[in-house]
Amino acid sequence: GPSMLRVDAGGGFAPLALSAGRAPLLAAVKDHGMAMMALVRAHHFGALWVEIEPLASAGYCAFACTAYMPAMPPAGGAKPFYGTNPMAFGWPRPGGEPMVFDMASASMARGEVMVAAREGHAVPAGTGLDRDGQPTTDAQAIIDGGMLLPFGGYKGAGIAMMIELLAAGLTGERFSFEAAAHDNRDGGPPRGGEFLLAIDPARLGGEDWAAHSEGFFAELLAIEGTRLPGDRRRANRAQSQRTGVTIPGALHEKIRALGGRTG
Amino acid sequence: GPSMLRVDAGGGFAPLALSAGRAPLLAAVKDHGMAMMALVRAHHFGALWVEIEPLASAGYCAFACTAYMPAMPPAGGAKPFYGTNPMAFGWPRPGGEPMVFDMASASMARGEVMVAAREGHAVPAGTGLDRDGQPTTDAQAIIDGGMLLPFGGYKGAGIAMMIELLAAGLTGERFSFEAAAHDNRDGGPPRGGEFLLAIDPARLGGEDWAAHSEGFFAELLAIEGTRLPGDRRRANRAQSQRTGVTIPGALHEKIRALGGRTG
Numbered sequence: 229g230p231s232m233l234r235v236d237a238g239g240g241f242a243p244l245a246l247s248a249g250r251a252p253l254l255a256a257v258k259d260h261g262m263a264m265m266a267l268v269r270a271h272h273f274g275a276l277w278v279e280i281e282p283l284a285s286a287g288y289c290a291f292a293c294t295a296y297m298p299a300m301p302p303a304g305g306a307k308p309f310y311g312t313n314p315m316a317f318g319w320p321r322p323g324g325e326p327m328v329f330d331m332a333s334a335s336m337a338r339g340e341v342m343v344a345a346r347e348g349h350a351v352p353a354g355t356g357l358d359r360d361g362q363p364t365t366d367a368q369a370i371i372d373g374g375m376l377l378p379f380g381g382y383k384g385a386g387i388a389m390m391i392e393l394l395a396a397g398l399t400g401e402r403f404s405f406e407a408a409a410h411d412n413r414d415g416g417p418p419r420g421g422e423f424l425l426a427i428d429p430a431r432l433g434g435e436d437w438a439a440h441s442e443g444f445f446a447e448l449l450a451i452e453g454t455r456l457p458g459d460r461r462r463a464n465r466a467q468s469q470r471t472g473v474t475i476p477g478a479l480h481e482k483i484r485a486l487g488g489r490t491g
Numbered sequence: 492g493p494s495m496l497r498v499d500a501g502g503g504f505a506p507l508a509l510s511a512g513r514a515p516l517l518a519a520v521k522d523h524g525m526a527m528m529a530l531v532r533a534h535h536f537g538a539l540w541v542e543i544e545p546l547a548s549a550g551y552c553a554f555a556c557t558a559y560m561p562a563m564p565p566a567g568g569a570k571p572f573y574g575t576n577p578m579a580f581g582w583p584r585p586g587g588e589p590m591v592f593d594m595a596s597a598s599m600a601r602g603e604v605m606v607a608a609r610e611g612h613a614v615p616a617g618t619g620l621d622r623d624g625q626p627t628t629d630a631q632a633i634i635d636g637g638m639l640l641p642f643g644g645y646k647g648a649g650i651a652m653m654i655e656l657l658a659a660g661l662t663g664e665r666f667s668f669e670a671a672a673h674d675n676r677d678g679g680p681p682r683g684g685e686f687l688l689a690i691d692p693a694r695l696g697g698e699d700w701a702a703h704s705e706g707f708f709a710e711l712l713a714i715e716g717t718r719l720p721g722d723r724r725r726a727n728r729a730q731s732q733r734t735g736v737t738i739p740g741a742l743h744e745k746i747r748a749l750g751g752r753t754g
Binding site (some may be wrong): 230231232234260261262264266289291301302303304305306307309317319327330335378380381383384386388389390392393394396397398399400403405406425427429431432437440441443444447449451452453454455457475477 | 524569703
């Protein structure tokens, strides 16, 4: 089969299409040593690590990214153009949980800026610009017609641009500015694409590839104060599986109603 | 042929091996739509964009990265562990020069920090840590046994880690900490690997992929104050080709002597 796959979500939400594409993607990477999947005509919501974890658990190095509605300016500019453009990366650790990180190209999540605005806190320099395109640490000014900045200045803007070109240029789906132009303004996620890449580390990394990378992680974790990305998420998940999670009753009812179940 | 290539530099410098690997890599991406190249047993010096530009000029989306001697701590730590770990990305623009960016994972180049130290300037917060692992804006304290920080805090550290896993984990070559352990301390570049990836945007991006991405660049450049990465480098290069470059006579002599030429 081909090593480059196109999965058409048919205008539906991304998770179902991604889960349908997983088996063909795993088959392709097994055959070829590497494979790419372009998810198109999808409405994306939620986290990318969810897509990466099964690929890394299956023994593959995996990368995913997606573009979104304009929220950040390009380097040197003061108009929202890139989405907050997240990327996720996973590395398999046979015999244990894979290493998976997932991060937005924005210096801070919009939700965090909104919390800071509500509580009257300043945000760090470099978080955003106000509506006039001026740097500000006033969270409210970022919310009120301003914009978020990419993490790490022009370098993060480079990452955000790369993500647009992978998630929209390579897939043929919409760039963030196109998603905005076509958005139906119902408040839901816009139509867009996602880029996924999976590579078998056993192909070129040698038969001891797993021991080699475990040596790397061991050396990293021997440095005081360090942990692997995703460890906190995994600890929280294990805790939730033991003790359950508490949610408001009204939310529970809403979820049940949306699911159409009564039991 | 295979879509995953291994090029053995035989302990020599990287550019010759990379240039020998270019034709097989281009043939592989033409056949498969995507191809990966692992450069191993190489001593790397110089910029990555030099490798990316020919691939992007040939019509392919290209990515490269390499790890290096420990210079930056992992997130939360205060011991040099990652190299300054550069990555480069290119996008083809048929009929014109490709877009190519090339950036280190460090917030600032060591050379720039050395200039600041010599001139007595402070560097921005987030540039580095002193020898005790404390954040500092004193350039000299970063040079004197301190270390550089990744750009954008823990997010840049995530990029630096991803680069280690691609350039060493996938290729089977040395992680930065291993390069340091095996370095012969002659002052030259250590042995290491490089990861290259090339993808044909015509495969999944639709037959109008080039017009589609040109629309993206046009929209970006319509925002005041913006330019594409690499434009300044290209302008400088064009200028140099017209007017030549001025170098010290002693350097000219040294270059001629190293080249073994007298003419």
